Amino acid sequence: MGNLNLGLFISGIVTIIAIYGILALSLNLKFGVAGLIDLGVVGYFAVGAYAFVLTTAPPPSELSHYSIGLGMPLWVGFIAAPVAAGLFSFLVGLPALRLSGEYLAIATYAAAEVLRAVFTNEDWLTNGVVGFNNLRQPFRGAFASGDVYQYFFMALSLAVLFILFLILSRLHWGPFGRALRAIRENEQVALSVGKNVTKLRIKAFVLGGAVSGFAAALYVSFATLIVPTMFVSEVTWTVWIALVIGGTGNYVGALVGTAVLVTAQELTRFFQASADLASVLAASRLIAMGLILIVIIRFRPRGILPERHYVDTKAVPVAESTAQAVSPKRVVE
Amino acid sequence: MKRRREFNLFLILMLVLALAILAGCGGGGATTTTAAPGTETTAAGNESTASTGAPSGGDIPIGILTSYTGEMGAFGVPWFNAAKMAADEVNAAGGVLGKQIKLYTEDDRSSVEEGIKGARKLIGANGVVAIHGPISDILLAIWPIAKENKVMATSPAAGTTKLDETGGDYEFRTVPSDSFDGKVAALVLWENGYKEIGMIYENDEGRQSISAAVRKEFEALGGKIVVDVPFTPRQPTYSAELKKVASANPQAVWLGSGQESGAVLLKDAKQRGYNWKWMVSSDLAVPEMFDLVGKDTLEGVLTEMPSAETSTPEFQAWAKRFQELFNAEPTGGFQSNSYDAIIVMALAMEKGGAATGEAINQNYRDVSNPPGEKVFTFKDGVAALKAGKDIDYEGVSGPLDFDAHGNVTGSYVSMIGKDGKWTQLKFYPASTWEQ
Numbered sequence: 001m002g003n004l005n006l007g008l009f010i011s012g013i014v015t016i017i018a019i020y021g022i023l024a025l026s027l028n029l030k031f032g033v034a035g036l037i038d039l040g041v042v043g044y045f046a047v048g049a050y051a052f053v054l055t056t057a058p059p060p061s062e063l064s065h066y067s068i069g070l071g072m073p074l075w076v077g078f079i080a081a082p083v084a085a086g087l088f089s090f091l092v093g094l095p096a097l098r099l100s101g102e103y104l105a106i107a108t109y110a111a112a113e114v115l116r117a118v119f120t121n122e123d124w125l126t127n128g129v130v131g132f133n134n135l136r137q138p139f140r141g142a143f144a145s146g147d148v149y150q151y152f153f154m155a156l157s158l159a160v161l162f163i164l165f166l167i168l169s170r171l172h173w174g175p176f177g178r179a180l181r182a183i184r185e186n187e188q189v190a191l192s193v194g195k196n197v198t199k200l201r202i203k204a205f206v207l208g209g210a211v212s213g214f215a216a217a218l219y220v221s222f223a224t225l226i227v228p229t230m231f232v233s234e235v236t237w238t239v240w241i242a243l244v245i246g247g248t249g250n251y252v253g254a255l256v257g258t259a260v261l262v263t264a265q266e267l268t269r270f271f272q273a274s275a276d277l278a279s280v281l282a283a284s285r286l287i288a289m290g291l292i293l294i295v296i297i298r299f300r301p302r303g304i305l306p307e308r309h310y311v312d313t314k315a316v317p318v319a320e321s322t323a324q325a326v327s328p329k330r331v332v333e
Numbered sequence: 334m335k336r337r338r339e340f341n342l343f344l345i346l347m348l349v350l351a352l353a354i355l356a357g358c359g360g361g362g363a364t365t366t367t368a369a370p371g372t373e374t375t376a377a378g379n380e381s382t383a384s385t386g387a388p389s390g391g392d393i394p395i396g397i398l399t400s401y402t403g404e405m406g407a408f409g410v411p412w413f414n415a416a417k418m419a420a421d422e423v424n425a426a427g428g429v430l431g432k433q434i435k436l437y438t439e440d441d442r443s444s445v446e447e448g449i450k451g452a453r454k455l456i457g458a459n460g461v462v463a464i465h466g467p468i469s470d471i472l473l474a475i476w477p478i479a480k481e482n483k484v485m486a487t488s489p490a491a492g493t494t495k496l497d498e499t500g501g502d503y504e505f506r507t508v509p510s511d512s513f514d515g516k517v518a519a520l521v522l523w524e525n526g527y528k529e530i531g532m533i534y535e536n537d538e539g540r541q542s543i544s545a546a547v548r549k550e551f552e553a554l555g556g557k558i559v560v561d562v563p564f565t566p567r568q569p570t571y572s573a574e575l576k577k578v579a580s581a582n583p584q585a586v587w588l589g590s591g592q593e594s595g596a597v598l599l600k601d602a603k604q605r606g607y608n609w610k611w612m613v614s615s616d617l618a619v620p621e622m623f624d625l626v627g628k629d630t631l632e633g634v635l636t637e638m639p640s641a642e643t644s645t646p647e648f649q650a651w652a653k654r655f656q657e658l659f660n661a662e663p664t665g666g667f668q669s670n671s672y673d674a675i676i677v678m679a680l681a682m683e684k685g686g687a688a689t690g691e692a693i694n695q696n697y698r699d700v701s702n703p704p705g706e707k708v709f710t711f712k713d714g715v716a717a718l719k720a721g722k723d724i725d726y727e728g729v730s731g732p733l734d735f736d737a738h739g740n741v742t743g744s745y746v747s748m749i750g751k752d753g754k755w756t757q758l759k760f761y762p763a764s765t766w767e768q
Contacts, residue, residue, distance in 0.1 A: 004458065004460040130541070146481030146482070225473055237348060241348055
C-alpha cells in the first residue's frame, strides 16, 4: 500500500554520495596526495556551510539573534562557501602545517571542535543552536514537481562532483600534483630540488578546503536547514573511512570508497527486524563498518583502487614499493 | 617508507577508535531501552512480521522515525512502544477502513542527516502515509520532503517555537510548544504577587525561546523585567552574572537552565546571600535537584512543568495498560503524546475515508477539536464516526485541540519546593490558554 517512490530514496542516496564524494576528493588531495593528516574535515565544511547560509539567508527578523543575513542570490552563496572554507583552511594551515604527521592531525581536529563551539555560542553570527531553517534550494522555482526536483538536485550534485574531479585529476598529473607527491614521499629530496615545501602544502590545504566548501553549499541546500549539531566529527570519520576503503592517493578510489560506504550503510536499513532491535542494529551498523574497514585494510591495505604510480609497482617487491622512485624498473606513463 | 607505515598504523587506530566510540554511544542508547516483553510479534519490520489480524485490502504503512541512538537515544524505544500500542489497539478494533496499520521504523541517530535519509527511505521504499517521532531539528528537516510527498509529519516531543506560526500543513505536534513553558512561568510568577522580576538563563535554543515567552507574557500581564542575563552553561561559577542580577534588585528571579548549571548557580546565589524568590524552568523540576543542591536551597522555590491530567480515569487506565505491555512507566517521556498522535491519524483517515496522508492532513483537526462528541478511544471514535457524528478525540496526553498551525495547548502544574520535594501548587488545565 501507499505510493512507493523509490526514486526519492535512491536520489537521496546518490546526492549524499556526491556530497561526501566531494569531501573525499578534498581529503584525497590533502592526505592521499600531499600526505597531510587532516582530522578537521568537518571544520572547513562547516565554515563553507555557514558562509553559504549567511550570504543567502534573509535579513534577521526581530525574533532571531543573528545579525548578518545578506539575502543574496544563491550563486553568490555557492562562491562564498568555497572562498570562506579556503580562507579558514589558510588560517588553520598557516600555523598547523608547520607540524608534521600526528601533530597536524591533532591540531586540525582541535580546530574543527573549537569551531563547532564557536558556531554554537556566537548567536549574533550563526543564530546559535537555533540555526536557520527553510533555506532556499537552487533552481527550486523552476520545477513544479518536488519529485523532478529531487532528480535535478541529484544531477546538480553529480555535476559539481564531476567538475571538481576533472580539475583535481588534471592537477594531480601536472607539476603541482607531482611536487606534492614528491614532498609526501621525501620532503628532503623535494627541498633539495628547490620545491617550496611549506608553500605547496598550504596550497594543497587551501585548495582542499575550498573544494569541501562546494560540498557544504550542496549539503545545506539538500538539508534545507543548518544547526551546529550537523557538523560533528562523525562527518570527518565518514570521509576518512571512505577514502581508506576506496584507496588513498586515487581520486577514483575516493569516489568508489564513498559510494561503497554510503550504499552499504543504506542497505543495512533493509535488514532490520523490529524496533526493539533497531537500537541494537543501529549500533551494530557502526561495528559492521569497522569490520569492513579492518577487512579492507587487511586484504587490500591500499584500498579498493590503490594509487596509480608513475612506476609499475608489480615490478618491484611490495615492501620496497616506496623505494621505486630511486630504482625505477618500468615507467608506466 | 617508515613514515608512511606509521601514518597508516596511526590512521587505522584512529578510525577504529572513532568507530568504537560511535558504537559506544549507540550502545548507551541501547542499554537504556527497557526490553519489552511480548513484542516479538511487533507490527514493525519490513518483510518479516505481519501485523496481527488478517489484513483486508492491504496495510496502512506508517513510519516511526525516531532516535534509537545518539544524544536522544533514550527516547526512541518508549516512543515507538507507545505508537505500537496505539497501532495494535487500532488494529484490534478492526483497523482503519478495514485495513491494518503497519509500522516501519528508522533510527535517525539524533542527527539531521540520518533523519533525512531515514525519511526518504520510509517515504520512498515503504510508501508510508505518515512519519511520526522525530525531535525538533529533524522534524524541521523532513517536513518539506514529507509535505511534497503528501506524507504527514508528526512529533510527540518537538517543542521548537519555529513551528508555532508556520506549521500545521502536513505537520502537527502532540506536545505544546516551548513558548507555553514561558507563558506558564510568567503566569505563575504574576499570580504569586511578583511585579518586577529578573531573568537569568542558559544560552541555548530552548531556554532562549522560553525566556522570550516569559518576557512577552509577563509584560502583557503588566509586570516588568528589570534585568535580563543570558549565561554560558557549565561554568565553575556564576558570580559575575549573579552580581548583574543583584544590581537591578528584582523581587523574584526566573532561572532557565539545565540541571548541571542550575545547581551550580543556585548554590552560588545561596552562598552569596542573595535571597530572591526563585522560579526555575521545568528542566529543574525533577527530584534529583534536591540531591544536587540540598533541600534548604530549594525550599520555597517555584517551578512549573507540562503535565497530562494524570488524575483522570482515562489516563490511569491507559497508564496501567502501558505498564502491563512494556513493563515501564509511561510518564515523563512523552509516551502518551506519541500514543495520541497515532490515534489521531487513524481517526483522521477513518473520517476522510482514505488511507492517505492527505486524509490525515485534512481531518486531524476535525476529529480532535470541538465541536463533537467527546471520545477517548479509537474504538468509540470509529463507532461515533460511523453513526455519522462529529467527534472530538480527548487524548491521554491532553484534550488535543490543534490550532491552525498544528499546535496543541497543554496542561501544566506549578510546584513549590517543600521539605525536599516538589509539591503541586496549582493545576493549569489546557483551557487556561483558550482566549
